[in-house]
Every structure is written in structure tokens, then in C-alpha cells.
Amino acid sequence: AQSVTQPDIHITVSEGASLELRCNYSYGATPYLFWYVQSPGQGLQLLLKYFSGDTLVQGIKGFEAEFKRSQSSFNLRKPSVHWSDAAEYFCAVGNGAGSYQLTFGKGTKLSVIP
């Protein structure tokens, strides 16, 4: 069964600092990987996704993520965090066999200090 681990429950960074949110997955084949952001009481917004090809993926709002098969990781990065980035971030892995089922990590809450 597929699974996703986000080791950090809560991260606090200063505005302007760099950010890296960790994500490790377990999946038997080539995974479909996603990062979503959720503001309180809201739905999920897709930041970026990896299906195949270039392992460094660019997303919206200045985010990027790198797929590392050898480490089973898909860490999310941003070079300079803005106060508006404070939210909950979820990493998810999709079933590449076509059933489209997503499995989510438990999320990482990002707090930004002005």
C-alpha cells in the first residue's frame, strides 16, 4: 500500500528565509506526487505535481520540489518565504495504475514570523 510521511508537524521560519518541507513516500512503482496548500477552513490548492520527466518541478507562488527516487523523497522548497505562505502543506502520492486514488501525508503547518 502506498503511504506518505511528512516528518515535520510544524515549522516556523522568518519572512525572507528559505524553506524546505520534507516528504517521503512509499510506493511500488513510479509515483504521481503532489504538493497541496490549505488555508484554514479552505479546500486544497495544487502547488505542483510530478508525473514523469524532469525531477525538479516548478510550481506556483515560487515553490519548487525535487523528486529523488533513490531517497523516495519529494521535498518542497522556496528560496524566500512570504508571510502569506503561512498555511498547512500536504504532500500526496497518487496511484499510477490509473485508479487516481490519492494518499495524503499528515501535513506540515508553516508559521511565518514577520
Next chain:
Amino acid sequence: GAVVSQHPSWVICKSGTSVKIECRSLDFQATTMFWYRQFPKQSLMLMATSNEGSKATYEQGVEKDKFLINHASLTLSTLTVTSAHPEDSSFYICSAPDRGGYTFGSGTRLTVV
């Protein structure tokens, strides 16, 4: 881009009553709709998968008689929480696969009093 409209955004109901949540795909056909439940400060847990014109598939531990799912058309899927109880209070989110991956509704906050 693809949009899934979810209504209502929030609802408060009395214990024992039923609540219907609707998810509509606005500019694409959603043959499949995933229904998730999210408890406060926790991740999304898949409850069930609905497919247009067929019975929904429920995840282990989810009561199919309590959480009725209907997917009558390619643009509408509904989740009805029957005989709601306070423990059903949660955030419910739907999601449909599209060409770009998955599109999520904005969620429904259900509070049962």
C-alpha cells in the same frame, strides 16, 4: 482551469437530521469523485470513491448506510450524511481527477449539535 464547486461551505444541523453536500464539476466531466474527511489539524482521509452511474466504493470502516453517495451525472456527486451525530462533525472535501491531476472543492464544515 478545472473547477469543482462544493456546497454548502458550512452547515449546522441538529443531531438525528440528514445533511446533503453537493459537488459539481463546472467545466469538465467528472466520471469519478473522491470524498474525503478531515478532522481538525489532521490529514485528509479518503471515505469513498463515486463513479458516475455505478455504486460508490467505500473505504474500510466507513458506513455506507450513513454516508450515502450518489453520482447521478457526469457533473454532480452528492454526499448525504444521514442521522447525523456530533461525532460526524468534520470538514468534508470532494475531489475529481482532471487532466492536470486532481481538483478539490472548497470543503464543507459540518457541525452537528
